[in-house]
Amino acid sequence: MEKPYVVGIDIGGQTAKIGLVDARGNVLVQTAIKSNDTEDYKAFIKTLCDAVIRLIGKEYSLSEIRGIGVGAPNANYYKGTIEGAVNLTWGGANQVIPFSEYMSKTIGLPVKLTNDANAAALGEMTYGVARGMKDFIMITLGTGVGSGIIVNGNLLYGHDSNAGELGHVTMVRQNGRLCGCGKAGCLEAYCSATGVARTAREMLEATDRKSVLRNLPPETITSKDVFEAAVEGDALAKDIFEFTGNMLGAALADFVVFSSPEAIVLFGGLTRSGDLLMKPVVESLNKNVMPRWKNKIKVLFSQLKESDAAILGASALAWELGSEG
Amino acid sequence: MEKPYVVGIDIGGQTAKIGLVDARGNVLVQTAIKSNDTEDYKAFIKTLCDAVIRLIGKEYSLSEIRGIGVGAPNANYYKGTIEGAVNLTWGGANQVIPFSEYMSKTIGLPVKLTNDANAAALGEMTYGVARGMKDFIMITLGTGVGSGIIVNGNLLYGHDSNAGELGHVTMVRQNGRLCGCGKAGCLEAYCSATGVARTAREMLEATDRKSVLRNLPPETITSKDVFEAAVEGDALAKDIFEFTGNMLGAALADFVVFSSPEAIVLFGGLTRSGDLLMKPVVESLNKNVMPRWKNKIKVLFSQLKESDAAILGASALAWELGSEG
Numbered sequence: 001m002e003k004p005y006v007v008g009i010d011i012g013g014q015t016a017k018i019g020l021v022d023a024r025g026n027v028l029v030q031t032a033i034k035s036n037d038t039e040d041y042k043a044f045i046k047t048l049c050d051a052v053i054r055l056i057g058k059e060y061s062l063s064e065i066r067g068i069g070v071g072a073p074n075a076n077y078y079k080g081t082i083e084g085a086v087n088l089t090w091g092g093a094n095q096v097i098p099f100s101e102y103m104s105k106t107i108g109l110p111v112k113l114t115n116d117a118n119a120a121a122l123g124e125m126t127y128g129v130a131r132g133m134k135d136f137i138m139i140t141l142g143t144g145v146g147s148g149i150i151v152n153g154n155l156l157y158g159h160d161s162n163a164g165e166l167g168h169v170t171m172v173r174q175n176g177r178l179c180g181c182g183k184a185g186c187l188e189a190y191c192s193a194t195g196v197a198r199t200a201r202e203m204l205e206a207t208d209r210k211s212v213l214r215n216l217p218p219e220t221i222t223s224k225d226v227f228e229a230a231v232e233g234d235a236l237a238k239d240i241f242e243f244t245g246n247m248l249g250a251a252l253a254d255f256v257v258f259s260s261p262e263a264i265v266l267f268g269g270l271t272r273s274g275d276l277l278m279k280p281v282v283e284s285l286n287k288n289v290m291p292r293w294k295n296k297i298k299v300l301f302s303q304l305k306e307s308d309a310a311i312l313g314a315s316a317l318a319w320e321l322g323s324e325g
Numbered sequence: 326m327e328k329p330y331v332v333g334i335d336i337g338g339q340t341a342k343i344g345l346v347d348a349r350g351n352v353l354v355q356t357a358i359k360s361n362d363t364e365d366y367k368a369f370i371k372t373l374c375d376a377v378i379r380l381i382g383k384e385y386s387l388s389e390i391r392g393i394g395v396g397a398p399n400a401n402y403y404k405g406t407i408e409g410a411v412n413l414t415w416g417g418a419n420q421v422i423p424f425s426e427y428m429s430k431t432i433g434l435p436v437k438l439t440n441d442a443n444a445a446a447l448g449e450m451t452y453g454v455a456r457g458m459k460d461f462i463m464i465t466l467g468t469g470v471g472s473g474i475i476v477n478g479n480l481l482y483g484h485d486s487n488a489g490e491l492g493h494v495t496m497v498r499q500n501g502r503l504c505g506c507g508k509a510g511c512l513e514a515y516c517s518a519t520g521v522a523r524t525a526r527e528m529l530e531a532t533d534r535k536s537v538l539r540n541l542p543p544e545t546i547t548s549k550d551v552f553e554a555a556v557e558g559d560a561l562a563k564d565i566f567e568f569t570g571n572m573l574g575a576a577l578a579d580f581v582v583f584s585s586p587e588a589i590v591l592f593g594g595l596t597r598s599g600d601l602l603m604k605p606v607v608e609s610l611n612k613n614v615m616p617r618w619k620n621k622i623k624v625l626f627s628q629l630k631e632s633d634a635a636i637l638g639a640s641a642l643a644w645e646l647g648s649e650g
Contacts, residue, residue: 151483170575
């Protein structure tokens with residue numbers, strides 16, 4: 001009989017979320033542990049395995065679990081390793097951690113690993129708005145801009161497993177903003193939550209226009225503040241979303257000529273802005289795309305519940321594993 | 326026994342080239358027919374089938390041929406159709422020609438169809454410099470800029486078979502040159518052979534700099550003239566290649582974050598410029614790419630003999646066909 005459950009684990013800089021998931025995408029039980037209280041990856045993985053076993057508890061059993069999918073920063077899908085993860089206390093710039101191998105040996109289940117944006121794309125294809133689609137692009141708009149590209153029903157990993165870093169295409173070629181990746185003008189420097197806050201500070205400084213955002217110390221402004229101001233009708237705040245959406249739509253137009261997707265799915269904190277973001281994105285996409293694709297690409301918001309999405313995405317990876325274990 | 330040969334056909338606006346090819350990429354015999362002397366696609370396909378049969382002659386036999394691969398403009402790989410091919414006398418803006426089906430029925434062999442840049446990528450993977458590679462991007466630099474993207478050993482077709490139109494990413498967002506596709510600022514408007522000629526005319530007009538190119542009527546200048554001037558040491562002509570290579574390298578940097586290829590293969594007329602083009606391309610790629618990929622992507626010129634390349638590329642498609650027929 002097919003094993004009916006998978007485990008999804010989303011590893012972030014502070015916490016690791018763990019959930020037990022069924023084939024319909026119900027998170028049956030979930031928990032979380034700290035991910036930053038050790039510098040020893042083996043100690044972390046042992047704590048993680050203990051937490052998985054506690055979570056399964058008496059109600060479920062290890063023998064019902066097909067495998068474990070893990071979303072983590074700097075994950076190498078091909079090798080099952082986490083490489084150069086400077087934001088993890090047990091990672092390091094030159095460290096290659098044999099994560100899948102060690103975790104699998106410790107808990108006795110197969111383990112697959114990918115980065116969080118790829119996991120989000122798999123989650124959307126398995127349980128979300130992209131069910132049944134074979135070609136789509138997932139864009140995650142959070143602190144950074146990430147992406148997962150599905151081609152013919154499979155994630156695009158490329159030669160080294162690092163494909164799909166669409167936050168780092170160059171959108172501004174002259175005097176672009178410095179990006180965390182080390183180069184300038186990246187999409188991520190403009191269309192992430194932090195990019196929106198930077199745009200707000202720049203626009204406030206460049207003009208004398210009235211705005212409720214002037215009531216806040218500039219360095220504390222967040223994308224949420226900009227959203228709330230725009231909802232209240234603040235013209236400058238609306239312009240910030242217009243600017244952000246225009247740039248994102250222009251970037252999407254370039255992505256479309258690459259992989260000709262059926263849809264582009266947007267996910268993450270910024271999508272809470274709804275039409276404020278969606279409207280300029282769609283307009284700009286259709287203005288900038290090669291005419292052949294004008295008005296042909298669906299732009300959708302993710303339908304996964306945000307609190308479950310990371311676990312669901314990671315868990316989707318585990319369905320790729322064979323059902324015999 | 327496996328059938329040892331395939332037929333490759335490259336259909337252009339004036340001629341169709343036909344070749345019989347073995348598994349090592351030897352073009353055993355080849356011929357060409359006119360492709361623009363009828364407005365009836367059925368008549369053209371019949372003439373084409375007759376030419377294939379004459380080419381095979383007495384030395385070879387139809388029963389030794391696995392199938393026919395065809396490279397053609399506006400080809401839909403999924404459907405085997407040629408759609409809206411305004412540059413073919415027997416095509417038309419709203420016409421959908423069931424090319425594969427009709428040709429296969431007429432000649433009694435399986436027929437596969439793709440566009441020319443995709444065929445070039447398959448040819449390079451099957452017989453050329455990309456043998457053994459599973460992830461690379463082919464860029465064709467001719468009258469236009471085309472591309473074929475290989476992902477995990479397969480061509481990327483996308484949702485509608487039109488993926489890989491990399492000549493139409495937007496490189497210049499303000500006052501970009503008008504492109505044949507209908508939008509402005511496309512890579513193709515700058516880095517094709519015609520783009521190089523346009524750059525020459527613009528640079529000659531914008532300055533009073535000395536150049537042997539001033540001896541030519543501006544409207545007659547070709548990329549070959551620019552190449553010959555640069556080889557003679559003409560500073561302006563060298564700057565034209567520098568400008569072209571810079572822009573192409575910047576575009577390649579964005580392509581790399583999409584599919585993380587092992588290599589980028591350049592093909593077509595402009596590549597005859599050799600280092601004049603290659604040097605600025607590689608410098609610009611490594612300057613503009615996300616640091617993770619700096620100095621890691623091979624940039625290669627095609628190794629296929631230019632006169633055979635179109636036939637070889639199309640023929641490579643036919644090896645995908647099963648050997649039983």
